[in-house]
Amino acid sequence: MARTQPKQRYQSPELHALPAGPLERPPVAARRTSAMPMLAGHDVKALVARYGSPLCVVDESKLRTAYRKMIGAFRAAWPDTHIGCSVKTNYLSAVVAVLRNEGAWGEVVSGFEYRLCRDLGIPGSEILFNGPYKTDEDLELGFREGARMHLDSDDELERVIALSRTFDQPREVGLRCSIQLNYPPWDKFGFSLETEHALEAARAIAREPKLRLTGLHAHIGTYLPDPAVYGKAAEALIAFALRLERELGVEIGYLDLGGGYATRNTLHHTMLPGEALAVTAEDYAAAITGPLRKAARQFRRAPRLFLEPGRFLVDEAVSMITTVRAVKRGSGQQKAALVDCGVHILPTAYWYDHEIRPVEEKEGTLESYRMVGPLCMQIDCVRQSIVLPSLRAGDLLVIQDVGAYNFSQSMQFIYMRPTYVMAHERGVDVIRERESDAYVREPERLPEHLVNDETRGSILLRGR
Template sequence: MKYEKPTINRVDFAIASKYGSPLKTQKIRSEIDGVNVRELIKDFGSPLFVFSERAIEDKYLEFKEAFSSRYPEVEFWWSYKTNYLDAICKIYHKLGSKAEVVSEFEYQKARRNGIEGKNIIFNGPYKPKDALRVAVKEGAKIHIDHLYEINDLEDIAEELGVNIPVAIRCNMDTGIYPQWSRFGFNIDNGEAYEAVKRIYKGKKLYLTGLHAHIGTFMLSASAYANEVRKLMQLRKKLEEDFGYEIEYIDIGGGFASKNRLKGVYQPPEVIVPSADEYAEAITNAIYEFNDKKLPKLYLETGRALIDEAGYLLTSVFADKRFPDGKKGYIVDAGVNLLYTAFWYNFDIALDKRYEGLNEPSMINGPLCMNIDVIAENIMLPPLERGSVLSIWPVGAYNYTQSMQFIRYRPRVVLIDKNSTPHLIREADDLEYVVEKEIVPDYLK
């Protein structure tokens, strides 16, 4: 047994509840979809991203049923920026989702995954002209973000001798603050209407859709109802004034997952709307308009579909005692892999039950940076070197925003529905990191 100098710490929140004393309670996650976490670490190394195909499919079907049972024409467009690993994207495409991208890089990714241009929505404020030209030629759905893009598309239309179908991105006040007003054209001040008038007068583009994305991790279903009402009102006015037939409204994404926002003290089970609650608010708002021809409803859902399917396994490397008496653990996964650690209090579980009482602890990553904190205040029992922690949910944005910084990025594993793990991305190494570097001759 390792000797450790006794310390006395005041635990202000050690109040017994129906779950027992926090001094004794331990959260255990010894397996993921029937695969032992220690075996995963043994076979693939630590740290390790793990994705559950079963969880991906279950969540997708939950949202699909919630919307399609309430509305006749619903299409899902997988948000590539949320997680663009090929294996993950292919699961969503296999389930029937098309592709939504916000860069030429993601566009190329979707094409590489076998998605035709006509099944790609091209969003984003920065679309280089060459990328737009490719998207036009391949029939992608282009959502215009600003007036310069109208000019670029008109140039391409003239160059190719075609009229180009387009949608515009809109922003608006939906009762949620701060507003996402950086992208697209504002509906409330008439900017969106004027943008469409500009398109109409140019006679080289024609409007087929309206799009908005009102925010991220949205905890208000009613905000989506407000968004839909404003899109439907604009749709009606544009069709009356310009004779356009607007085929679809794209309400974007932003639905919340069961993650825990810092500063929010109610559990996700209480504050996060269900798929049914989101769907009910959105579809009822469309039906309010009693249109003879309903628009298609597009969803760019990302976070809510993938977040809970993702785990990060990490191993304890060392422990120490801080001057204030708090216990500190150093693990091999840092904020270079968990970008969202700055916003969320993750669900962190142990691989087995450990002897001893819990005490206030901090989990730090391996980076030589003071900000490398995975959990600032968590009750943990005494852990040994090699103890495995599973961090959840981390499926959204963490891998796509992870970086090689101080430590290499680790392997990624997908567990299929038969509980078989598959390596879907190899770890970075020195050769990968320096492949694109060039040393001038005078420094060789």
């Protein structure tokens, strides 16, 4: 006879965080704790004495080297290659100016970035205009100045068709294509190749007397360390381009493979440090130009190749110098080092375990720290766990490889953005002044009914 079991209440499982430490991959700092007293040929302490802390330093020669590496690798395999530097990745004008000086075109996704490029002397005809939303003014300006406009949606296509009725002669246009390649796929953008949405859009353009489809664009994601994915993207674009040439009688003059080429930065929770995954420009070039070379003869005319690298060009050229302002015991075994650089100016700390090095060589024990920023938010954490020689308030550290998406996604929160300098062999130049109270408050207005004796001296009332 079956014995009746006493009824047990269901208890939902609980999740407990495992203590940081043994399960983590070895901290990068354990391999590279060597001090970094010099940055781009300049003494770090002297830089801070002159410009303050935190301080962002752009190494001009590293920018140039990264550009040359990429263009060199691609041109060796496909001579008709051009690079449009992704302006959103770092839109400090001096950074874009250096890349332009090397020969880069501009890749933009907004009127702001477009005007920035124009202001630096890049003609419209050397600007690739992407992005899911372009205003009517952006479209008019871009078409008028001969930018390569990459259409992203049916609604944008409709607006461009309406605009084209005002053109005196036919203008070239490109189509952004989305391809199911990564997980998650970048399908927010453009027209799907798989569903033939892209084919429909191409047919619609071919029916327009004032539009000529001459280019295909695909930006398949960001930080993609697997060159094979680019090979697949290139194959898909090539097959589509050849189909369009055959079926619609158009000539596809260029293919644009976008950006996303990875750097040595390390994503959170990955087993291997980014450095171990890092792929060379030659690897990417082989993956993309291989299929192109194979198919070249099938085209009416061998197409030009465009690339839009962002992080690959700028990430490793930029460092942030920061000062330890407090060392706290923390609640567990790990101490907390509070530095003056927070996620407001280093938002990529949300994704990366940035490489951080002390400025001075120190003897003695290594300690594990949680490195936190100065903001009044628990999530203001620069590194969850890092092993460094014992830290004290006043110590300087260098956070490396911070050129991509930190300045352009930074926010003014609690603290002003710091000084940005460019270091080169002739010296150091300020390329962005430290922000002031007046800079932040200048656009504000105080309504008349709030003006009284107490507010009368306010800087908001200047000129009243």
